[in-house]
Amino acid sequence: MTTEPSANRVGADRVEKGSELPSRTHRFTRADLVRYAGASGDFNPIHWSDRVASAMGLPGVIVHGMFTMGVAVGMVSDWAGGPDRVISCRTRFTKPIVVPDDAEGVEISITGRVTAVDGPHVTVAVDVRCDDDKVLGATVVEVRRG
């Protein structure tokens, strides 16, 4: 993954509504999907078999929705100071991410914006895109500062 500097970048300790988190890109290859399958226990073949994926009407092998969510939540928790800062998170799986069987795989971009600050609690709306298409919907992560 790559973290890009942002003009509006702020640390988690000084935020207000509208603050932008440092954006991030993440690349998925077939090898990454295999590794996530093993780590998560989700061995659904649509995440590793072209044959099964096309039989299910998919254009190809797709990323586990939970993998994408995990990467998106990780972007916010890294910003907030660690995985123990997350109070809640939610998302909708709106569009599958197809991963070609090549060395490059596919890249997503993740951006986040603070939508509410309530004492130590910060709410971040996360936008996850692949080729300009939103792949997750209504993604919100709540973190605790301090």
Add this chain to the structure above:
Amino acid sequence: MSAAKVDEFAAALAGDEHPGGPDQRLSPLVAPPTFAIVVAARAWESMFDDQELGLALERIVHGDQRFTVARPLRVGDEVTATLTIDRILQRGGADMITSSVAIATTAGEPVGTATATFVHTPAPVTDQPVTDQPVTDQPATAGPASAAPGESTQGVDQ
């Protein structure tokens, strides 16, 4: 919750370019928030397998996912998973099944809740189907099912 499993999951999320390498993994003691899916999926697997419910795994799509965290899952935790079917809506021939899994330590300390909506449909799958064979190295154990009157509940027995 073994250190090896948490480490494996964190490394998988980070992908090839995570800093460090195998010997310098991320946070070894606190699991990533979405690690709760590894525990919850075991409970949902038993719901999908329930003969009375009559769900067909290949026709289930994971629609949305939420986690609320009472406190982070940590290496060394021994946890239970208690599944509740919160709501079933019928929409255009599909069943929208909302189910939550409450995770707690074996000592009874609440850890958090994972809530998912699954879409069970006779139409061909066009989205991301849900996990089919979740595996944890620390299997979730049964907790008592609890729900308001009128709700369908199912205890998870693993």
